[in-house]
Amino acid sequence: MSKPILEVKNLQVSFKMYVGEVKAVRGVSFTLNKGEVLAIVGESGCGKSVTAQTLMRLIPTPPSFIKSGSILFDGKHEITKLSEGQMEKIRGAEMGMIFQDPMTSLNPTMTVGSQITEGIIKHQGMSRKEALVRAAEILALVGMSNPEERLHQYPHELSGGMRQRVMIAIALACNPKLLIADEPTTALDVTIQAQIIDLLRQIQKKTETSIILITHDLGVVAEIAQRIIVMYAGKVVEQGSLDEIFYNPKHPYTWGLLRSVPRLDSNRHDELVPIPGTPPDLFAPPTGCAFAARCPYAMQICKEQDPEHFIVSETQSAACWLLHEDAPKVERPIEVGGRANG
Structure with a gap:
């Protein structure tokens, strides 16, 4: 049996506040297998998003800090011990993340094409022309109509569902081994939610990317997950x-x-x-x-x-x-x- 793509052991994450220490994550352990969809569910404030962002070292330090634990990615990267420079080589290239609200996550001053190609140029060494061709292919993969035209548009010109597809395209731009989806359907209406979940399911089958889905919606979990952590x-x-x-x-x-x-x-x-x-x-x-x-x-x-x-x-x-x-x-x-x- 192949090794898990991700092994988390006794992860503890806290925030130093002026009134004391907030113990946000208190000894979380789990594994994620290659090609698997794992859902993490629970009420708001249970530590789901902090856990997810810690996996990619996206939580601000300070005030946050990893008290203890291990995050072993792809059998060779101990995430808790990597420098920021080393993490920048992994983020986007081997690990991608879809955030909750695309309107606040996308840069309103940059075109869709510029935001998708940024990671491709950085991690894969393509020219801008080659990266734009790749970006159009990814937009087509995520079901965006007229992908070449969308590359020249700004986030405010797109609907909520389109913006979320752009977020997914950015996360998938460099064919990551791990995709973390943090409440990817929260800001969308029910019809678009169903489309996004169906899209994630199709992408997982086509690319065999491992997915961690962070959500409080058990209906979404039932549609896509193979394993659940509460x-x-x-x-x-x-x-x-x-x-x-x-x-x-x-x-x-x-x-x-x-x-x-x-x-x-x-x-x-x-x-x-x-x-x-x-x-x-x-x-x-x-x-x-x-x-x-x-x-x-x-x-x-x-x-x-x-x-x-x-x-x-x-x-x-x-x-x-x-x-x-x-x-x-x-x-x-x-x-x-x-x-x-x-």
Whole structure:
């Protein structure tokens, strides 16, 4: 079996603020295989985007800093130890990123063509004429109509969906091995969202690029991901394959996320149930399980000791004391895949 394209081990990222230290990412570990689509889901503030931006060393330092951990990319690059100059050779060339809002990410004073060709000229040594030909090919790949014409337009002349396609084209310009999509459909309407997700799926099949999808939209996850990581309060609380997370979730937080999403495959007509309370303050993370204060199944040990990751299968694990052999049996409060408590 080939080595993973990305191996993250015990990653801890904090922000130094005038009132103290914000522990945004607290010991995240996962792997990403070549050609795989991995989704990272969770509420706002759970550490998804900080984790993603740390992988490309895009978070500002200071105030942020990597406390500990390892990010091994392509089996040879230890991202946490590279200089900024070394990272500039990897960003864009081997790792690409699609940001949340293309209108604020694209340069309004530069044409689409100039923004796409910038990375091609820098990393692949092409002339501007050659780079423009390549840029037009990429725009065609991402489904942009009249690509040669679009090269000479500015971001404000394009629709939201077109701007997002330009963002994807920039990220794909140098055929990266890893593509990180940070909430790529948040600012788009539902129809365009579906088009962008379909586009990412087609690109992944054509180029075999590994993709990390950062989102809070489980509907988007179901369309494209093969494996899912659920984050809460800066930690991974559950991970598994798409089927395992949707059809056999084990962590109460994952149950809560699924209960708050409308389902078309359910035989019941329950109202959507929000997760009560708010995430903890990461200036001073709570002792024990961070979800305990919001969990209806919390036991005394949950408030005193952080749970280990209990192995459910070869691909699934969850950090919850309910999976301990001595824990009381709890009936899952949701219906999944049209089957109750499967």
